[in-house]
Amino acid sequence: MKVYFHIDLDAFFASVEQLDNPSYRGKPVVVGGLPGDRRAVVSTASYEARKYGIHSAMPLSHAVQLCPNAIFVRGRYRRYQELSDQIMSIFSGYSPDVTQISIDEAFLDMTGTERLFGRSEEVALRIKQEVRNKTGLTVSVGIACTMYVAKIASGLNKPDGLTIVKEGDETSFMLALELDKVWGVGGKTLRRLRESGLFTTADIYSKSEALLRTMFGESMGSFLYQAVRGNPGMIFGGEARNHSISAERTYDFDLTDRYAIDTALMELSMNVLYRMHREQVKSRTLALKIRYEDFTTVSVQETEDFSISNTDDMFDRCKKLFDKKYESGRGIRLLGISCDKVFSKDIPEQKGLFESGNEKKAKIEEMIYKMQDKNPEIKIRKARLIQGENP
DNA sequence: TCTGGGGTCCTAGGACCC
């Protein structure tokens, strides 16, 4: 029998703010932006703020309306990462198999650790205590024989929760769950389900897999069939087949000016390229995303024979894609680029006839990156990005 | 109230090859 813990940090970013700023404790805290920040959304709301109806992904302006006296902060992501690392390393002391699935949650495979650590419930309480002692933060734990049920269970008694689903109870657990708590079913699918007369997990349970597949597609149909039985297979921590590295930015004011657009594309290019360097990967596929002022979003992508070798190369490809897609004159609220299907730099490629120039540039940039890695103070950036900066 | 940023996976259609 397998035993999985899913551990989730409670209102993580907001809790860190309350931890580091004692005067914030017991008060509504909203991480994501300051009142007046255009186009910001709520990243995390403390439990006190949630009482006002504030929740993640809500436009910040709405949160300000709901609770003008809340404490608003933009967020200190390096600090959150630091605490996340610390907590993940606590988890490693309890299981050799920890799968982190985001900055604030992880699965621990606890199978066969009973002899070492005792009963699941006691171990969970010890982990909670250790996190609290070492960091001052609370976590919620879900325990089950499938990752899927453990994941849902951890969310049911937040904050500082502990929910155990005994072996054999997976299906009854799922059948007692509200449809909107089913992980993997979002707003659109929920609506489609209701339109088809399926309002509860039990309604889904009563349908055959074949029927669900015809109604909702092969993949979603099978997923739904398995999900209400508590084990839809490897949906967490499976081998990522198509890793990608992307950067996007929403601008406070719509872009229309070509120089500003090019500068934005250059900035995104450098961002993505630097992270590809850090991961020691490359990619042949570049995708560009444009979101217009009315929120309609379009994308173009192109896979070339040779991987992207340096900033100028990336920038040229960006401009090419942009020109192919952009409807001239429209205001742009967001630009994004993504390098898809990245692969290790160690995998050799066929060299093109005209690649020597690019290769030289690539080597120079590699050197610059290495210097930056060693000394983060060094900032060597394209001239056009420096122009807009304050002296 | 007017909608972030970083990801993963799925679908459907088309190109191309055998």
Next chain:
DNA sequence: TCTGGGGTCCTAGGACCC
């Protein structure tokens, strides 16, 4: 002159999650 079937790769758009 009309037309199969499978496999792979690519593209655009969309759903979902934290």
